[in-house]
Amino acid sequence: MTKSPKKLAIKSPIWHPFTQHAIMPEMLKISGASGAYLQGQDGRQILDAISSWWVVTHGHCHPKIVEAIKSQAEKLDQVIFAGHTHGPAEELAQGLIDITPQGLDHVFFSDSGSTAVEVALKMALGYWKNTGIDRTKIVVMESSYHGDTIGTMSVGERGVFNKAYDPLMFDVGKVPFPQVDYEQQTFDALEYHCTKGDVAAFIVEPLILGAGGMRMYSADTLRKMYEICKSHDVLFIADEVMTGWGRTGKIFACEHANITPDIACYSKGITGGSLPLAVTLCHSKIFDAHYSTDRSKTFFHSSSYTANAIACAAAVANLKIWKEEPVFERLEKLSAMQSNGLARFSSDNRFTNIRQLGTIAALDVVVKDDGYLADIGPKMYEYFQSKNILLRPLGNTIYAMPPYCVSETDMDNVFNAIADAADKLL
Ligand SMILES: *Cc1c(COP(=O)(O)O)cnc(C)c1O
Numbered sequence: 001m002t003k004s005p006k007k008l009a010i011k012s013p014i015w016h017p018f019t020q021h022a023i024m025p026e027m028l029k030i031s032g033a034s035g036a037y038l039q040g041q042d043g044r045q046i047l048d049a050i051s052s053w054w055v056v057t058h059g060h061c062h063p064k065i066v067e068a069i070k071s072q073a074e075k076l077d078q079v080i081f082a083g084h085t086h087g088p089a090e091e092l093a094q095g096l097i098d099i100t101p102q103g104l105d106h107v108f109f110s111d112s113g114s115t116a117v118e119v120a121l122k123m124a125l126g127y128w129k130n131t132g133i134d135r136t137k138i139v140v141m142e143s144s145y146h147g148d149t150i151g152t153m154s155v156g157e158r159g160v161f162n163k164a165y166d167p168l169m170f171d172v173g174k175v176p177f178p179q180v181d182y183e184q185q186t187f188d189a190l191e192y193h194c195t196k197g198d199v200a201a202f203i204v205e206p207l208i209l210g211a212g213g214m215r216m217y218s219a220d221t222l223r224k225m226y227e228i229c230k231s232h233d234v235l236f237i238a239d240e241v242m243t244g245w246g247r248t249g250k251i252f253a254c255e256h257a258n259i260t261p262d263i264a265c266y267s268k269g270i271t272g273g274s275l276p277l278a279v280t281l282c283h284s285k286i287f288d289a290h291y292s293t294d295r296s297k298t299f300f301h302s303s304s305y306t307a308n309a310i311a312c313a314a315a316v317a318n319l320k321i322w323k324e325e326p327v328f329e330r331l332e333k334l335s336a337m338q339s340n341g342l343a344r345f346s347s348d349n350r351f352t353n354i355r356q357l358g359t360i361a362a363l364d365v366v367v368k369d370d371g372y373l374a375d376i377g378p379k380m381y382e383y384f385q386s387k388n389i390l391l392r393p394l395g396n397t398i399y400a401m402p403p404y405c406v407s408e409t410d411m412d413n414v415f416n417a418i419a420d421a422a423d424k425l426l
Contacts, residue, residue, distance in 0.1 A: 023378070028385070033060035036406045038390065047389045049402045049414050054210065056273030057245050058321055059405035065272045065317045072313030081109065081306040088312035095319040096266075096279060099251055103260035104281040108299070109307035113241035114147025116265035116278035117203070119301055120237045121151055123263055123286050124201035127235065130289040130297045135200040139173040139193045139234070141186075145211035146203065146239050155203050157212055160373060173199065177209065178217045178225075187224055194232035201235035201263070206253035207357060210242040213372075214362035214399045216355050219256040226259045235262040235286075241278070245269025246331050246404065249358030251322070262286065272318040273403075277311035330404040334359045337408055338400065341415035350422050362399035363418075365426065370396045376425065383421045389414060 005022045016027060029041035036059055038046040048056065058065075076086055093107040108123070110116050121138060128135040138155055146152040153162045154169040162169070173193040178186040193199055206222050209215040229236045238261035243253035245268065254261055263286065267278035290299045305311075321327065338361035345351045345363055353364045367376050374396040384391040391398060391414070400414050 035059040057269040068317035089307040101260040106287040113267040119280040143212035203237040223257040271314040275311040
């Protein structure tokens with residue numbers, strides 16, 4: 001048994017996510033937010049360069065979203081969604097079907113990325129069960145992240161974050177991450193699993209593995225994996241929880257590969273980052289497999305807050321922003337700022353794997369102990385905090401994923417801070 005460190009003076013009963021309280025006793029208290037900035041209780045203005053964990057798209061407290069939340073809260077807050085429906089959910093569902101890749105015909109609501117993925121896995125298994133075909137295996141890509149519930153951990157990368165829960169997790173088939181020039185190994189592994197005939201679905205983060213270290217692969221590779229699945233009738237699940245809502249330069253990453261997944265999961269940016277909401281969209285064949293007068297074929301899933309009316313209204317307002325405001329222009333501008341910002345590190349040998357996908361920029365610090373627990377991560381985090389910039393490296397990977405309203409000056413500050421951090425800490 002390891003000895004516990006002496007308890008630091010803890011001022012709050014709150015247990016924070018992904019936080020080691022013995023190392024980080026003080027939480028930064030935030031009292032407001034607007035645009036790309038968080039306001040600290042102490043008056044500091046902090047640039048939110050990671051969109052508050054990848055959720056905020058247009059900026060904090062976008063007036064149209066705030067207004068939609070206010071006006072919906074006065075009309076209908078929440079209603080049981082079994083046997084009932086409401087305007088904001090209907091409008092949102094139709095709006096989603098209109099903008100997502102064509103062929104996704106049904107919308108199932110839940111409240112987080114993890115639950116959207118759980119729903120996707122259950123839809124896939126339910127589809128095969130109700131079709132009378134014995135296919136129950138899920139194939140995944142190494143280094144992926146799909147959430148922190150037991151099911152989503154099972155289909156995600158195994159490591160220090162989930163070692164304790166390993167006995168609860170189910171087995172999956174794995175394909176390697178498609179590294180440049182080694183994509184064929186991924187295709188071969190996928191083909192190998194699919195050929196066995198027991199694979200229900202392949203789940204993947206399209207084009208970029210987020211929490212797995214902002215690892216990127218090409219649209220051609222995504223398309224090829226999709227085609228392999230199609231040729232074996234394996235359901236293709238796209239987890240667009242992070243990639244959705246413009247991050248990659250298009251609304252959804254699958255658009256780059258011109259594919260329509262059988263099942264797609266969206267969450268994070270769906271309300272512009274204002275309220276928790278998620279959806280799992282599916283092809284009609286999956287809905288149809290559950291459509292029956294036989295009640296045992298029902299899709300048995302629900303969350304208490306399924307399609308919360310206020311969250312749906314916020315998401316409808318988000319759709320309107322995409323239609324009414326020059327969001328694509330903002331994406332292009334931000335992408336260009338990211339390219340310019342990264343360029344200065346291209347011959348800096350303290351950094352490696354300099355990469356970008358749309359509005360997401362990432363680079364790795366060269367260290368001996370790389371990986372998620374690399375010492376440099378927390379040191380850099382603190383340094384950025386001292387500069388009033390919220391950047392939260394994933395181990396030795398620094399990335400910037402700001403809201404689309406950031407200014408050129410903001411992004412200059414981000415890249416200056418990264419350069420200064422390297423000067424001070426390396
Ligand atoms: C964040 C994330 C999830 C989990 O979403 P939560 O809302 O945190 O449950 C799932 N998949 C991907 C790709 C993510 O980035």
